[in-house]
Amino acid sequence: MKINDVVSLFEKSYSEHIYNVYIPSLKKEFAFKGTNVGLRKSIAKSIISLNDTDYQITKLGLIKTLCIDNSFSIDSITEIDFISILAQIRNNNVSEPLSLSIKCSKCSGNFNYDLNFNNIIENCNKYVFNNITKIYNKDIKIEFDIKSPKIIDIIKLKKYTDDNNIVSANYDLLKYFLYINDIKINDECVENFSKLDITDKLKLFDNIPDDIIYDNKESLVNTIKDNFSDINNIYDSITCPLCKKNMERVITHDTFFI
Numbered sequence: 001m002k003i004n005d006v007v008s009l010f011e012k013s014y015s016e017h018i019y020n021v022y023i024p025s026l027k028k029e030f031a032f033k034g035t036n037v038g039l040r041k042s043i044a045k046s047i048i049s050l051n052d053t054d055y056q057i058t059k060l061g062l063i064k065t066l067c068i069d070n071s072f073s074i075d076s077i078t079e080i081d082f083i084s085i086l087a088q089i090r091n092n093n094v095s096e097p098l099s100l101s102i103k104c105s106k107c108s109g110n111f112n113y114d115l116n117f118n119n120i121i122e123n124c125n126k127y128v129f130n131n132i133t134k135i136y137n138k139d140i141k142i143e144f145d146i147k148s149p150k151i152i153d154i155i156k157l158k159k160y161t162d163d164n165n166i167v168s169a170n171y172d173l174l175k176y177f178l179y180i181n182d183i184k185i186n187d188e189c190v191e192n193f194s195k196l197d198i199t200d201k202l203k204l205f206d207n208i209p210d211d212i213i214y215d216n217k218e219s220l221v222n223t224i225k226d227n228f229s230d231i232n233n234i235y236d237s238i239t240c241p242l243c244k245k246n247m248e249r250v251i252t253h254d255t256f257f258i
């Protein structure tokens with residue numbers, strides 16, 4: 001499925017209501033059109049009928065359709081932007097709360113939880129990525145510029161791992177590489193690194209010693225994993241009211257249109 005196919009599919013399914021959506025990575029607001037009930041229902045339904053790749057592309061197509069000012073490329077949207085934009089679309093179009101019915105994995109009790117979209121939007125805005133510096137053999141300084149990965153790269157990586165039957169643990173590992181926006185070795189940038197696709201990036205990492213990349217607690221992959229990969233703290237933590245167990249990974253951006 002292509003983003004432009006989705007755009008033509010949704011073209012007439014919006015309302016006249018206009019509101020601003022803040023895109024964190026661009027630090028700017030953009031005017032968006034409103035959605036109507038039919039459009040939201042068809043997106044909610046598409047989670048059942050589409051595979052994950054096409055479902056995420058449907059949501060990117062929705063963002064492209066609703067944005068009036070197309071002065072940014074949809075391909076530049078980061079994962080944090082994606083979560084924030086979807087939460088803002090929901091927040092600006094539906095007044096009733098999104099009440100999730102959750103079954104506790106420990107005590108099997110059922111309870112309801114109202115999603116707080118304002119918290120999600122605020123957490124996206126203040127999410128900070130810090131660069132990582134590693135010193136190798138005392139004289140090689142490697143600096144990694146860390147950013148929220150582009151959502152289109154995450155979708156492509158998911159498709160690549162699905163198509164090649166790569167196990168999900170390895171998908172997680174590969175996803176950490178998407179956080180590396182640029183690399184400097186002894187203050188010199190690796191040319192065009194940010195433009196390389198994931199397979200070329202992986203080839204390049206093959207040439208960096210394993211103890212920098214993988215092998216120890218302070219390695220690059222573990223540092224990224226510990227600091228940035230768990231974007232779940234963008235969502236409120238949910239505790240079972242019955243047995244007080246902390247529920248993990250209940251909410252994702254796939255939840256927003258249910």
Ligand SMILES: [Zn+2]
Pocket residue numbers: 104105106107108109240241242243244245
């Ligand atoms: Zn419980």
